Amino acid sequence: MNWTAAPEPYDFADALVLWRAYYTEVSDRWYLLHEGRRTAPEEREREIAAVTGSDLAPPTGRLLVGRYAGEAAGTAGFRLLGNGTTAEMTRVFVHAHRRGTGGAALLVRAVEEAARAAGATRMVLDTRTDLVEARTLYARLGYAETAPHNAVPTAEHWFAKTLG
Numbered sequence: 001m002n003w004t005a006a007p008e009p010y011d012f013a014d015a016l017v018l019w020r021a022y023y024t025e026v027s028d029r030w031y032l033l034h035e036g037r038r039t040a041p042e043e044r045e046r047e048i049a050a051v052t053g054s055d056l057a058p059p060t061g062r063l064l065v066g067r068y069a070g071e072a073a074g075t076a077g078f079r080l081l082g083n084g085t086t087a088e089m090t091r092v093f094v095h096a097h098r099r100g101t102g103g104a105a106l107l108v109r110a111v112e113e114a115a116r117a118a119g120a121t122r123m124v125l126d127t128r129t130d131l132v133e134a135r136t137l138y139a140r141l142g143y144a145e146t147a148p149h150n151a152v153p154t155a156e157h158w159f160a161k162t163l164g
Contacts, residue, residue, distance in 0.1 A: 003103045005110040006075075008065040010053030012033055014072035014135070022075065022093035026131070030154065033130050055079045061096065062114045063091065066107045067120050073098040076107035077113045078123070087120035087163075088149075104137050116163045123163055126155035
């Protein structure tokens, strides 16, 4: 396997490039589906700047950067919620040209392990209906759909998994 995953500060160069790619893709997909257009540049820049990722910094979170043959090609992160035994997975993303190579599953498993090491016994996440690939991945990796755990306006599906 050519994939590795390791913690990286949310504000380091590769993490920032991957955050921009992730946000652009999921935002464009939503706008194309609902409004027939891509994200307006000013909105994209405002939202990318507003969601810094600081909640993915230790000790209550982590961001992992996945590398394929040394190239920064994906991310996954978590933040601890409430009493610290539940972690919320976020920013699961793999560049389109590296999809299908095992990176997403590797990143999810690595984030689960990092959350476990931080004291979490349960992982939750949310996603949208149009992100079919994500929902398929989570189900394949043992996540079950649950009742909502947050009030994110764009969330349409919520998943959870016990971290054994």
